[in-house]
Amino acid sequence: MNRLLHMLRETFTSLRRNVAMVASVVLVTFISLTFVGAAALMQTQVDRMTDDFYDRLEVSVFLCTDNSTQTACPTGAISADQRDALEHSLEEGAASQYVSSFRHESQEQALENFLESRGETARTASLEAEDMPESFRVLLHEPEQYPIVTELFSSAPGVETVADQQEVMDQVFAILNGLTIVALIIAAVMIVCAVLLVSTTIRLSAFSRRRETGIMRLVGASKSMIRLPFVFEGVIAALVGSLLACAATWVMAEFLLGQWLTRQVPGIPFIDSSASWIIMPGLVLVGVLLAVLSSWLTVRRYLRV
Structure with a gap:
């Protein structure tokens, strides 16, 4: 215990002597690990959005209308029989094995949904129901199977286009x-x-304390007792920087993603501060391990004991 207390006293004495360099280590560690935390948060957000998107992925089967082009719809607007045939395919036919659920969206509903999402503007005010496409909105069991469903309906009579x-x-x-x-x-x-x-x-600290380490060597201090205070110095500086990076990561998750962006873009499921607690231990571990390795290798190379 006495040895540990002695090494800690030596460590904090060295920290006081090298305040500028230690502050630089803290800041660089803080900035670098904050970028790591931001990247981890961003990837977590992408994973959350991907899972949510695949759960709601729809294939839109747009039907022919009076305004459809002759090339896409050579027989004109879809007939009632053609619409019934498409609905039968979705319910019991070839496409039913891939379909989780579907809904029919009329031209009137399409216009209402479009105006709700875009808002009233001079451009949208002139739109009428006849300008909007009629469609089937299809939710699949496996979103990766959308090319099969697209192929089934793209050439079906009465279908203008299939989009996802x-x-x-x-x-x-x-x-x-x-x-x-x-x-x-x-x-x-x-x-x-x-x-x-x-x-x-660590090199500068070892150079400035070469006389003290020489005395310790003469009185029989072990190699570990001489070297460890320098390692502790690097670890403490990196640990402070890591904790600051953890705080910055929490702030980004809680306030930027969890609150501000959630209010700005209500349709997207954003992560919150709970995600940052999973990332924080990794940031601290990375910071401490890098400090231990770099400090120990430097001490072994430049501090001869």
Whole structure:
């Protein structure tokens, strides 16, 4: 216990002597691990959105109307028999094995939904029900099977086109995943800077205390007793930076995602601070391990005992 207290006293004495360098280690560690936390939050958010999107993925079978082009609908607007045939296929026919549920959206309902999502503007005020497409909205058992359903209906009589949200959402998720990768790259660069800064701080500390370490060596102090205070110095600085990064991660999850974006975009399920508690232990572990490794290797190389 006395040895541990002695090493801790030596550690805090060195921290006071090298306040500027220690503050630099804390800040660089804080910034780098904050980027790691932001990337982890972003990936968690993408996973949450992906799961929610696949649960609600619909295939839209747009039916021919009087305004459809001759190329897409050579027989004109869909007839009642054609509509019944499509509905039978969804209920009991070839497509039924892939369909979880479906609903018919009339032109009037399509106009109402469009106005509700876009709001009243000068452009939408002139729209009429006849301008909107009639459709079947199909929810699948397995969202990955949408190409099969698309193929079944794309050439069916009375169908103008078949569309799904997969392509658009894949582009959105690709952008979000790209941002995650960018954040990780920045974090990796900053972590390298933090490791180098920890190493430099330990080297300067060892150089400034070379007389003390020489005396300790002469009186018979063990290698671990001489080296560990320098390692503790790097670990404490990295631990403070890690805890600050944890706090920043919690703030982003709670206030940016959990509150502000939830109010701004109510249709998307955003994560909250509970996700940050899963990420925090990893941030602390990464910060401490990097500090231990870089400090220990530096001490072994530059501190001869």
